[in-house]
Amino acid sequence: MPEPRDTRRRPARRPTINDVAAAAGVSRGTVSRVLNGGHDVSDSAQEAVERAMRKTGYVVNQHARSLVTQRSQSVAFILSEPQERLFEDPNFNVLLHSCTQALAKQDITLLLTLASSLEDRKRLGRYLTGGHVDGALLVSTHSGNPLIPELLARGLPVVACGKPLGFERQVAYVAADDRDGARQMVTYLRSTGRRRIATITGPLDTSGGVERLAGYREALADSAPELVAHGDYTRASGEAAMTQLLERAPDLDAVFVASDLMAAGALTALNRAGRRVPTDVAVGGFDDSQIATNTSPPLTTVRQPYPRIGAEMVRLLLSSIEGESPAAVIIPTELIARESA
């Protein structure tokens, strides 16, 4: 009969700074100095420590380090959206990428956290304020999100993408110039001779929803209520809103849609209704995401410079972690003309 094997792994004791110090024949203080940039350390000591670290396979214990420095060297990227949206909307992808890049330069890890349900948000609040992260990037902020006041109360540095409605003064944020972008688009549509210009808005509890609608109204002498329909940034909502608009205002000759993804949905509805784009109806989007070039016809849209937005968010967050008070950065948008309008 085979001897019963112990199936439990013995969790190997990790080498500590003491092991390294012993192996290198120096004090823990010197090892620590090497770990933290090697200032005030002689070449010979530096070398001995480095060799000892390799030999022992030393990896710093972040908890111990964080306990004294009060820094975790990581920040959270918080998506408080239903998970489906995260995966449907390429904007998140692009923003995530640019934030990761910007943080990597500072050797800070980005933790992606999802907070779809209320339950999730509670756990997340505890996690974030437990010292796990030095700050948070808040991505899609609907007004009434309970996470904001909680993080604020705990003093966690936060930077939002888009104006955080209700917290404009207290939370740093980076936003594209939504209002001006919408205005540019509508002005452009008018310049091409369109007269019955409808709009599909984003959710009105987000600044993107509110501001782009405001820009639309500003650019129009008179905006008829039947020309305004609402979406929630999903493709399906764009399709539904377009269908609705066609029923209410069959004579419309243009539509400004507050996101490319919704615009793609609107194209589907127009196509089904037999309207040609742009001959019968001109369509303008917003974002200039990857979608804009994949639709048929490709979308005329308003570019949100996400790489820059991400970089600015990171910059603001790091300075907020250093104690700077919350600032707002507004980044200009640009009209990109393609074939849909």
Add this chain to the structure above:
Amino acid sequence: MPEPRDTRRRPARRPTINDVAAAAGVSRGTVSRVLNGGHDVSDSAQEAVERAMRKTGYVVNQHARSLVTQRSQSVAFILSEPQERLFEDPNFNVLLHSCTQALAKQDITLLLTLASSLEDRKRLGRYLTGGHVDGALLVSTHSGNPLIPELLARGLPVVACGKPLGFERQVAYVAADDRDGARQMVTYLRSTGRRRIATITGPLDTSGGVERLAGYREALADSAPELVAHGDYTRASGEAAMTQLLERAPDLDAVFVASDLMAAGALTALNRAGRRVPTDVAVGGFDDSQIATNTSPPLTTVRQPYPRIGAEMVRLLLSSIEGESPAAVIIPTELIARESA
């Protein structure tokens, strides 16, 4: 002239266990016992501590706690894929969701980490082995992924989704029965009278790619090489592979595609080539993801039970954290007949 305001926020000192102890008139030990389940604490002490915690706004410092318990109460969900795939493929979404659910029950936080570039993987390796997480869920594992040996060497508990090629014995994993699923599908296609059955495989450095191809071959008396084309699980690759197959074997009357997303791409190619599905060509997918019901026609496919896969992964990871040795779980698959075959 207005007095220059100090724009720096004073980082408020967080209350510690000492503040709570003082406010409650007990020792730190007693506060700690309340924090850790309240065993061996009198009702009156318990109550006094709870009141003191509310009053002081106490939140436990996780670093201090982790330093002594050697546990972080969080695990990483590692996606070592280009970010685009994460966002394109709904499987990740579903798996992520089920893992989050399963972990939430244990009050463990899930950290989503992306490791697209080599640079990312290095940073991540450091992060993960620095004690930040108690274990890792490895999601899309191509053979040759350098993260696995690194995590292994550091003794971090790891569970993979799909057989981790090259590490089957050393890494716990959960996989659908890929081979049998493929066999079922091909057998089904034959049972409906198809004779020239092609396949579009997944990447051959993943177990899903290898095993589904093996199942396809097993179910066929003789498989001709011109009937096999390769994809990488993206939609575009499915479309390209189908185009290729139609050129090489214009007389094919069925195709088994190793993922629903690639199958959607294949449908596009078939449609463009004027082949009717399923009249001219039957198409079988794999996954039974959301895509399967959205294509036209809806896909006949093989269901991977992701909710169960996620739950099993979490179970294995937790027991691995407890010191259990790596196990493998194979979950049966099921044929779902719809209209494409």
Add this chain to the structure above:
DNA sequence: CTGAAAGCGCTTACAG
């Protein structure tokens, strides 16, 4: 340039 020492905020045997 280097070491000894204090301290970060917790948990957990150990006595009582």
Add this chain to the structure above:
DNA sequence: CTGAAAGCGCTTACAG
């Protein structure tokens, strides 16, 4: 049931 004390693994003035 409770307190005093040791210790988790680091960093950082402070002396020298």
